[in-house]
Structure formats: structure tokens, C-alpha cells
Amino acid sequence: MMSNLLTSSRATLISAALTAVVASSSLAQTAPAAKDIAEAQPKPSYGEVIKASPAGDWRPIAAERTLYLDLASGGRVVIELHPEIAPNHVANILALAKEGWYDGSAIVRSHDNYVAQWGDATESKPVKTAKRKLAGEFTTPVGERFEFTRLPDADGYAPEVGFSHGFATGRDPKAGTAWLAHCYGTLGVGRGNTTDSGDGTSLYVVTGHAPRHLDRNITTVGRVVHGIQHLSALPRGTGNLGFYEKPSERVPIKSIRIAADVPKAEQLSIKVLRTDSATFTRAVEALRNRGGDWFKVPAGYIELCNVQVAVRVE
Amino acid sequence: MMSNLLTSSRATLISAALTAVVASSSLAQTAPAAKDIAEAQPKPSYGEVIKASPAGDWRPIAAERTLYLDLASGGRVVIELHPEIAPNHVANILALAKEGWYDGSAIVRSHDNYVAQWGDATESKPVKTAKRKLAGEFTTPVGERFEFTRLPDADGYAPEVGFSHGFATGRDPKAGTAWLAHCYGTLGVGRGNTTDSGDGTSLYVVTGHAPRHLDRNITTVGRVVHGIQHLSALPRGTGNLGFYEKPSERVPIKSIRIAADVPKAEQLSIKVLRTDSATFTRAVEALRNRGGDWFKVPAGYIELCNVQVAVRVE
Numbered sequence: 001m002m003s004n005l006l007t008s009s010r011a012t013l014i015s016a017a018l019t020a021v022v023a024s025s026s027l028a029q030t031a032p033a034a035k036d037i038a039e040a041q042p043k044p045s046y047g048e049v050i051k052a053s054p055a056g057d058w059r060p061i062a063a064e065r066t067l068y069l070d071l072a073s074g075g076r077v078v079i080e081l082h083p084e085i086a087p088n089h090v091a092n093i094l095a096l097a098k099e100g101w102y103d104g105s106a107i108v109r110s111h112d113n114y115v116a117q118w119g120d121a122t123e124s125k126p127v128k129t130a131k132r133k134l135a136g137e138f139t140t141p142v143g144e145r146f147e148f149t150r151l152p153d154a155d156g157y158a159p160e161v162g163f164s165h166g167f168a169t170g171r172d173p174k175a176g177t178a179w180l181a182h183c184y185g186t187l188g189v190g191r192g193n194t195t196d197s198g199d200g201t202s203l204y205v206v207t208g209h210a211p212r213h214l215d216r217n218i219t220t221v222g223r224v225v226h227g228i229q230h231l232s233a234l235p236r237g238t239g240n241l242g243f244y245e246k247p248s249e250r251v252p253i254k255s256i257r258i259a260a261d262v263p264k265a266e267q268l269s270i271k272v273l274r275t276d277s278a279t280f281t282r283a284v285e286a287l288r289n290r291g292g293d294w295f296k297v298p299a300g301y302i303e304l305c306n307v308q309v310a311v312r313v314e
Numbered sequence: 315m316m317s318n319l320l321t322s323s324r325a326t327l328i329s330a331a332l333t334a335v336v337a338s339s340s341l342a343q344t345a346p347a348a349k350d351i352a353e354a355q356p357k358p359s360y361g362e363v364i365k366a367s368p369a370g371d372w373r374p375i376a377a378e379r380t381l382y383l384d385l386a387s388g389g390r391v392v393i394e395l396h397p398e399i400a401p402n403h404v405a406n407i408l409a410l411a412k413e414g415w416y417d418g419s420a421i422v423r424s425h426d427n428y429v430a431q432w433g434d435a436t437e438s439k440p441v442k443t444a445k446r447k448l449a450g451e452f453t454t455p456v457g458e459r460f461e462f463t464r465l466p467d468a469d470g471y472a473p474e475v476g477f478s479h480g481f482a483t484g485r486d487p488k489a490g491t492a493w494l495a496h497c498y499g500t501l502g503v504g505r506g507n508t509t510d511s512g513d514g515t516s517l518y519v520v521t522g523h524a525p526r527h528l529d530r531n532i533t534t535v536g537r538v539v540h541g542i543q544h545l546s547a548l549p550r551g552t553g554n555l556g557f558y559e560k561p562s563e564r565v566p567i568k569s570i571r572i573a574a575d576v577p578k579a580e581q582l583s584i585k586v587l588r589t590d591s592a593t594f595t596r597a598v599e600a601l602r603n604r605g606g607d608w609f610k611v612p613a614g615y616i617e618l619c620n621v622q623v624a625v626r627v628e
Contacts, residue, residue: 113498113545138610153470156615184427184523193607209498209523213604213613229426229550236543241435292525293507296452299527301470303617306523 038075049282050310057277058312059166060064061225061270063260066098068268071107072252075230077205078259078270079187081222084146086137086179089189089219094258100266101201102256107234109249111242113208116231117186117190121250127201136195137219139177146178149276151284153302155169156220157181157212161304167223168304170215182221183210183229183305189219207232211303225270225311231304235309273310283310325482357605363596364624365529371591372626373480374395375539375584377574379404381411382582385421386566389544392573392582393501397483397538398460399494400451403503403533407514408572409444415515416570420550424565425556427522430545431504433515435564441515451533453491460492463590467616471495471526475618477589481537482618484529494534497524497619499542503533521546524619539584539625547603587624597624 044052061080069077074167081090096102102118106127109117110208142148148171158170161181168181186206191198198219205224224231239245259267273280284307289298358366366552375394384392395404410416416432420437456462462485464476472484475495482495494500500520505512512533521536538545553559573581587594598621603612 050350082527110544110547154468156467156617157613195610210617211602211620212608212617213620215613216611217609233428233547233550236547287527295527295531297530299471299529303470303524303526306525306527 017066043289044282044286044291046283046286046308047278047291053273053277053279056074056156057274057279058271059274061259061272062145063267064258065094065222065223066259066270067093067256068262069102069256072254076227077224077230078203078226078268079222080166080225080272081187082165082180084142085113085140085167085169085178086130086219086221087188089137089198089200089221092130092134092171093189093203093221096127096200097256098257098261099128099130100255101125101127101130102253105253105256107231107251107253109204109236109241109243110207110231110234111236112236114206114211115204116205116207116234117202118251118253119203120246125201128198130200132199133196134199136191136198138195138216139172139179142152142171142178143176147276147284148178149280151302151304151307153288153304155304157215163280163307163309166272166275166309167259168307168309179216180223181210181304182206182212182214182220182296183223184208186220187222187224188214189221191199191218197281199296205231212305225272226313242275271312271314275309279297280309316468336462338363343621357603358596358600359604359606360597360600360622363593363600365540366585367591371588371593373588375573375586377581378572379408379536380573380584381407381536381570382573382576383416383570384568385544386506386568390426390541391538391544392540392584393519394480394537394539394586395501395598396479398456399454399478399481399483399492400503400533400535401569402445403451403512406444406448407517407535410441410514411572412575413442413444415441415550416567418571419513419567421545421565421567422440422551423518423555423557424545424548424551426523426524426550427602428520428556429502429514429518430521430548431518432565432567433504433517435561439515441513444514446513447510448513450505452509452530453486453489453493454516455490455494456485457490461590462492463594465616465621467602467618469618471529477594477621477623478624480586480589482621482623493525493530494533494537495618496520496526496528497537498522499538501536502528505532505534512608519545523599526619540582540588541625583628585626585628591622597622610617 065081067079106121108121148162148164151158155161157201160171168183169178170181171178184206188204189198190202190204191202237244244250288302375496379395381393394426420435421430422435462476462478464474469475474485482497483492484495485492498520502518503514504516504518553557558564602616
């Protein structure tokens with residue numbers, strides 16, 4: 001029977017009834033005991049929460065800070081950059097895209113359960129307008145006006161975690177800094193051993209279990225909002241660190257363009273659920289304590305990188 | 315410059331010096347502040363710890379509870395089953411392998427950032443010797459003699475987490491139960507809505523960020539110790555839940571055999587680092603607080619599924 005397959009998933013959950021959900025603080029480190037199962041109430045599933053969301057809880061992603069990574073083979077990866085995190089690196093990546101620097105580059109590394117990474121395999125391509133040296137922006141000073149919806153669930157890698165404009169974010173209130181967490185799909189800037197050696201000519205996307213130990217050690221700038229399978233399902237490199245050993249194994253990149261520079265008719269209409277919305281709070285609770293017929297023990301907790309930020313491609 | 319690429323990884327770290335490491339308890343939820351950076355001492359890297367390990371800290375995996383999943387296309391995935399977790403399901407999976415039930419089955423689902431799953435796509439294959447109905451073993455009663463090396467780092471999904479015979483494990487000391495955590499590479503038993511609907515004819519491996527909310531909701535039985543890229547890099551299914559839409563997209567499985575049933579000369583010699591060894595404790599600390607030239611801020615924490623349990627294929 002097909003019903004014998006794992007029928008539950010992150011994408012679709014079935015629940016018994018639509019009831020109001022009050023998001024609860026879940027700092028508890030102890031998951032609920034078996035006796036709590038019977039107390040679990042039917043509640044809306046994640047899918048039902050998303051379906052019931054008002055249009056105002058969604059925002060279009062800004063074409064000026066969206067990248068289209070088009071593989072020569074035809075796949076498109078859509079990346080949104082964060083408006084305030086790592087502003088110098090975001091500006092440099094946009095400059096590199098504008099001057100066409102990424103066009104004809106290649107994915108040079110596919111490291112299982114870690115990252116896909118691209119750049120200029122020949123290491124000789126001249127940079128025209130972008131900067132070649134930038135101070136690392138591993139964390140960024142953020143002021144009072146920084147948009148941040150804190151997740152109440154405890155996290156071992158950061159004093160505070162939550163979401164800013166749809167991006168999984170760490171925050172240190174004492175230091176007054178924030179950074180994008182290394183979750184599945186996060187875009188970061190490759191660097192060497194010195195903190196100023198990353199300029200955006202080498203970029204990577206997390207394609208495995210969140211390597212959160214990289215947080216605050218490297219500059220993070222955005223996340224994949226569409227088409228990540230074109231990176232995550234690539235053959236793994238057999239060289240050290242997952243680099244492709246033969247040039248013929250590299251995956252050619254046709255171009256990386258800023259969405260705003262593409263003719264309007266060719267632009268994708270993508271909306272992201274506002275992470276400062278009531279729908280998002282309900283969606284997180286639906287993931288934290290899953291209802292429906294399939295789940296028997298609600299987790300009572302959600303880890304930052306297990307939170308989905310819903311995306312609609314229209 | 316190649317050095318401009320992300321040169322650090324889970325697999326290889328470079329560190330300045332080999333010094334003794336004392337594993338510290340890291341229950342702190344607050345990661346170290348920037349000022350702590352200068353205090354970080356050079357320490358052996360994970361790779362150095364593994365390299366320096368005595369032979370006695372490794373154990374060969376037992377052929378009687380190891381599966382070789384051979385794809386028709388030639389790739390081999392090696393899976394180790396846990397000796398005590400879910401004993402009835404482990405016995406049933408071994409019975410299914412012995413009767414050749416999996417031979418000619420197929421991977422039917424590749425769900426990005428979630429699971430690869432296989433079974434009998436025709437849903438008509440008769441089971442000869444194995445059981446068709448088994449009570450769920452979502453958790454298993456464990457006694458005093460259950461091997462468990464507790465990780466001191468706090469976890470939101472379980473009262474206690476650690477490692478048992480090399481497997482990431484959750485434990486509830488009050489209930490006296492344990493279960494394998496859903497980390498990257500964990501093998502689980504697909505089921506429908508009823509708790510007794512999983513029998514081993516549908517199995518899945520986690521190929522994305524750890525879906526820990528599945529813990530205690532489904533029977534887990536083992537983990538992939540070698541060749542996971544043959545599952546994780548498969549094209550993603552475009553159907554609902556990542557199922558392949560067309561039969562031609564399914565990935566044929568030549569056979570799943572118990573290693574002990576394969577001629578000796580064809581058996582792989584695989585060793586796993588003992589998770590109750592001093593080397594393992596040192597290795598975890600090397601991952602929790604990474605030294606070397608590349609890392610600037612040690613995390614001071616490690617999340618269960620970010621711990622690597624080293625495997626050697628000889």
C-alpha cells in the first residue's frame with residue numbers, strides 16, 4: 001500500500017480540525033513525555049495555516065537584491081540577499097553580477113552534507129568594478145530598527161535566534177550584532193584563512209545539515225528561495241573537500257544576473273511569507289507541535305533551521 | 315586563488331599545534347563573545363584527533379547486521395543496523411533481505427532536504443518469511459547495560475542525547491527508553507497513520523537537515539556508514555512529497571543483502587570509531603571548539619547531528 005510509505009513530510013501534513021493556535025514559548029529542553037500524547041489537541045497543520053494566510057502576510061522579494069543563477073544546463077536557482085546583513089559584501093556581489101563576472105564561471109565543489117560552491121575555476125578572471133578586498137562581515141552591527149522576530153526556542157549556537165525579513169538569523173543583544181545562520185540554503189562568501197579574503201568571487205550554498213559552527217566565522221549574505229535542487233542534487237565531488245577532480249566534472253554557470261536587470265516579462269514573481277506576521281507565528285507553532293493523524297508525540301520544540309519560511313512562485 | 319575558496323570543512327581542519335584537550339561540559343546556551351577569540355588556544359583538529367587514535371578505539375561493524383544496498387547502476391550504500399534499538403524491526407528487515415524481498419525494488423522518492431525512500435513500487439510483491447504486522451518501536455525500553463555515551467550539550471528534542479555503538483541516540487531516563495535520532499543518514503521504517511503499519515518493506519534514509527520532529531514518531535533502525543551520496547545526490551522527485559512521478563524516474567535497486575551472506579572476499583572491511591572511547595570524546599571537543607588558523611570564534615557547543623562518527627573503509 002502506498003499508505004505504508006512515509007506519508008508525513010515537511011511539505012504536507014494532514015490534521016483533523018482547524019482550531020485556533022496560540023504560539024507558546026517553548027524554552028523547555030525536555031520534550032514531552034509519552035503521557036502527554038493523549039492531551040495533544042487537533043490543530044491546524046502547517047499547510048492549513050499557510051493556506052488560510054491573508055495576502056498581506058506575504059511580501060514580494062525585491063528584484064534589486066535577487067539573483068538568478070542560471071546553469072548552462074538550464075536550471076535556475078533564485079537567491080535573495082538580505083538588505084542589511086553584510087552590506088558591503090551584498091553590494092560587491094551585486095557589482096560582480098552587474099559586470100557579468102559570474103557568467104561562464106562554474107560550480108567547482110559539491111561536498112556531501114555540506115556545501116555546493118562556485119567561482120572562477122581558472123582563477124584568472126579579472127574583476128572590473130567590484131572590490132577585491134573587503135573586511136569580513138561575519139556579524140553586522142544592528143540598531144533598534146533591525147527587523148527581528150525572535151524564536152522562543154533555545155539554541156546552542158547563539159544567544160538569540162529568529163527571523164529577519166524571512167532569513168534565519170542569530171543575534172547577540174549584548175554585542176548589538178546579527179548574522180545569518182548557516183541553515184540549509186544559506187548563501188555565504190568563501191574566504192581563506194584571513195578574515196578579509198572573501199570578496200564574493202567564491203560563493204557557497206549550504207546543501208546539508210546546518211553547519212552552524214560556521215556562524216560568525218564567515219560572511220553570510222542570503223538564501224536560496226527557489227530551485228535549490230539544482231545545487232543539492234549535483235553529483236558529489238570525489239576530490240578533497242568535495243571538489244570536482246576533473247575540469248569536465250565542473251558544472252558550468254551560464255550567468256548570474258540581478259533580477260531587476262532581466263526584462264520584466266522574464267522575471268519570476270516570488271513571494272515570501274512575512275516572518276513578522278501572525279501567520280508565521282502560527283506556522284512555526286504548527287511545526288513545533290504537529291497535529292493531525294500521523295504524529296503521535298509533538299516535539300514541543302523547534303530548532304531554528306527546521307523552521308520553513310514559505311515561498312510562493314506565482 | 316584556490317585559498318579564496320572555503321577551505322575549511324567538516325572533513326579536514328588545519329590546526330597550529332597538537333596539544334592535549336580536555337573535553338568540557340558545554341551546556342551553555344550562550345556562544346562565546348568576540349572577546350573570547352583571543353583566548354582560544356591552538357588545539358588538535360578533528361582530523362588530527364582521528365589520526366592519532368589507537369587501533370583499539372575502533373570496532374569492525376558486524377557483518378550480521380550490515381546491509382549492502384546495491385543499485386542497479388552500480389553504487390553501493392552500506393547500512394549498519396543498531397543491535398538493540400527496535401529489535402523486532404531489525405529482525406524483520408534482516409528477514410526481508412534474506413528472502414530477497416528488496417531485490418528488484420526501487421527508490422521511489424527523493425524529497426529535497428528530507429529523505430530518500432524505497433520499496434516495492436508495484437505494491438504487490440509477496441512477503442514470504444518476514445512479518446507483515448509489527449507493533450511500532452518508536453522508542454525501546456533500555457536497561458542499565460544499554461551502551462550510551464551522553465553528550466553534555468543541551469538538546470531541544472530529547473531529555474538526553476548521545477551515542478550508542480556509534481549511533482546518534484536520544485534517551486529518556488525517566489521513561490527508561492532510547493531511540494535513534496533523525497540525523498543525516500539515519501535509516502527509518504516508513505509507516506502509515508497507524509503505529510503498527512511499518513514492517514520494513516518501505517525504508518527511508520534522511521538526506522537533509524535533521525528532521526528531529528520525527529523522533530519517537532516512527533521506528534528508526536540504523537544509519538548509512540558508507541556511500542550515502544548514492545542516495546543524497548539522486549535527482550529530486552517532482553511529485554507530491556518528492557515521489558518520482560514517472561515509473562521511469564525510479565531508481566532500480568539490484569539487491570539488498572546482509573553483508574554476512576556475501577562471499578568473504580566481497581565483504582567490505584569497515585571500522586567505526588567507538589563512541590565510548592577517549593578518542594571520540596576528544597573528537598567531539600575538536601568539533602565543538604574548533605582550533606586552527608581558519609576558525610575565529612569557537613562555537614562552544616555542538617548539536618547532536620553535527621557530531622561526526624568517523625568511519626574507515628579499509
